[in-house]
Amino acid sequence: MKRARIPEPYKIKMVEHIRLLPPEARRQAIQEAGYNTFLFRSEDVFIDLLTDSGTSAMSDRQWSALMVGDEAYAGARSFYRLEEAVREIYGFPYLVPTHQGRAAEHITAQLRIKPGQFVPMNMYFTTTREHLERAGGVFFDCIIDEAHDPQARHPFKGNVDLEKLDRLVREHGPDSIAFLWLAPCVNMAGGQPFSMANLREVARWAKDQNIPIILDATRAVENCYFIKVREEGYEDKPIKEIPLEMMSYAESITMSAKKDNLVNIGGFIATRNQDFFQAARATVVVFEGLHTYGGLAGRDMEAMAVGMREMVDDAYIESRVEQVQRFGQALLEAGIPIVEPVGGHAVFIDAKRFLPHLSQDVFPAQALAAEIYLEGGVRSMERGVVSAGRDPKTGKHRYPKLELVRLTIPRRVYTDSHLAYVVDVCRGVYERRDGIRGLEMVYEPPQLRFFQARFQPL
Numbered sequence: 001m002k003r004a005r006i007p008e009p010y011k012i013k014m015v016e017h018i019r020l021l022p023p024e025a026r027r028q029a030i031q032e033a034g035y036n037t038f039l040f041r042s043e044d045v046f047i048d049l050l051t052d053s054g055t056s057a058m059s060d061r062q063w064s065a066l067m068v069g070d071e072a073y074a075g076a077r078s079f080y081r082l083e084e085a086v087r088e089i090y091g092f093p094y095l096v097p098t099h100q101g102r103a104a105e106h107i108t109a110q111l112r113i114k115p116g117q118f119v120p121m122n123m124y125f126t127t128t129r130e131h132l133e134r135a136g137g138v139f140f141d142c143i144i145d146e147a148h149d150p151q152a153r154h155p156f157k158g159n160v161d162l163e164k165l166d167r168l169v170r171e172h173g174p175d176s177i178a179f180l181w182l183a184p185c186v187n188m189a190g191g192q193p194f195s196m197a198n199l200r201e202v203a204r205w206a207k208d209q210n211i212p213i214i215l216d217a218t219r220a221v222e223n224c225y226f227i228k229v230r231e232e233g234y235e236d237k238p239i240k241e242i243p244l245e246m247m248s249y250a251e252s253i254t255m256s257a258k259k260d261n262l263v264n265i266g267g268f269i270a271t272r273n274q275d276f277f278q279a280a281r282a283t284v285v286v287f288e289g290l291h292t293y294g295g296l297a298g299r300d301m302e303a304m305a306v307g308m309r310e311m312v313d314d315a316y317i318e319s320r321v322e323q324v325q326r327f328g329q330a331l332l333e334a335g336i337p338i339v340e341p342v343g344g345h346a347v348f349i350d351a352k353r354f355l356p357h358l359s360q361d362v363f364p365a366q367a368l369a370a371e372i373y374l375e376g377g378v379r380s381m382e383r384g385v386v387s388a389g390r391d392p393k394t395g396k397h398r399y400p401k402l403e404l405v406r407l408t409i410p411r412r413v414y415t416d417s418h419l420a421y422v423v424d425v426c427r428g429v430y431e432r433r434d435g436i437r438g439l440e441m442v443y444e445p446p447q448l449r450f451f452q453a454r455f456q457p458l
């Protein structure tokens with residue numbers, strides 16, 4: 001007999017009711033939101049796949065850890081507990097907490113980038129690129145070409161192309177590079193992992209050039225799960241050992257704890273570079289708070305320390321990533337064009353193939369996200385020309401190759417039957433795709449425009 005699939009390694013202790021608005025109310029809600037899913041009231045949403053950021057369900061142990069938070073302004077016990085967890089799980093001796101990931105990015109960019117320096121990244125992330133450009137840095141994409149092709153089935157589409165880095169160094173010299181800012185499970189490429197072999201090779205190269213590696217470790221553990229199941233030599237390792245090896249190649253990390261770490265708010269910088277640590281501590285007090293809380297409550301740090309240990313439980317991480325894989329498989333079986341292979345935290349619908357009659361000038365992914373809401377109250381997010389923003393030099397739209405709608409799965413929140421419903425909703429939209437029209441942008445904020453831009457149907 002075939003072994004039954006192992007179910008989620010937890011059971012449900014508390015529930016939150018959700019409701020599906022009738023079609024007319026959904027039409028009104030999307031109009032009021034300016035056809036931007038970031039501008040909904042969450043009450044108007046039935047299944048919320050906007051993001052996996054800060055939307056995880058905490059465990060009973062995390063909730064009880066909140067009660068023992070030490071809210072001392074300075075030197076809180078909760079800080080030292082978090083520091084200990086960071087040492088154990090990530091292997092960095094020095095910790096600077098921040099209220100969330102972008103604050104860690106802001107401090108890192110301000111301290112580590114000289115105006116005009118390049119910062120190579122494997123593709124880009126919205127807030128990371130914003131902060132590196134604010135610090136006067138120049139973004140350089142060093143991801144392999146396959147990452148820009150939604151149908152290329154490379155198992156590690158987050159890999160760095162060393163050729164591209166070599167060319168940059170040949171043209172401008174190693175001193176023109178501030179550091180490599182690499183992300184595991186590259187969000188904008190569809191949640192695509194890099195391999196340990198690739199990181200090892202990049203680290204060897206970077207050491208020769210004397211260029212530090214800073215990882216955006218937000219989804220490092222989900223990447224480690226892919227290494228475990230796809231890369232030779234890791235299949236028998238407990239998941240807990242893999243992040244330690246990954247981090248050993250990095251000088252520092254910036255981190256949004258709202259993802260892997262299973263909490264609703266939090267972030268940090270962790271490093272083995274004592275000078276950077278000193279400087280970050282001195283800077284965090286200006287923007288965030290004292291260096292032993294950095295914009296967090298003591299209880300937030302307690303919940304993070306517990307979440308960090310839960311995320312490296314083998315049964316948990318398998319259940320997490322495999323749920324996303326099954327969801328992607330079901331969408332494929334329904335004929336929906338998605339980015340392959342399926343990533344670790346989300347499934348990305350390929351809006352270019354879904355709506356081939358719409359040009360990127362009329363924001364096909366933005367339009368598709370609106371239609372998915374209208375069809376069944378499901379909230380998703382645009383990751384295409386709106387998210388890519390404008391080129392700071394020319395002021396023109398950046399036209400990314402990928403024009404995607406992201407269906408992001410919060411951790412431990414939805415069951416497979418919620419996701420089966422979402423597949424039906426997507427199928428419904430796909431059946432009437434020829435009648436879907438584009439949008440025009442009627443309001444555009446000066447930065448990170450995707451959060452607040454407003455649209456009208458054409």
Ligand SMILES: *Cc1c(COP(=O)(O)O)cnc(C)c1O
Pocket residue numbers: 053100101102103125127128183187216218219255256257258259266267
């Ligand atoms: C979410 C995220 C960030 C920013 O973190 P916040 O906590 O939202 O400020 C940075 N990098 C990546 C890869 C992310 O997914």
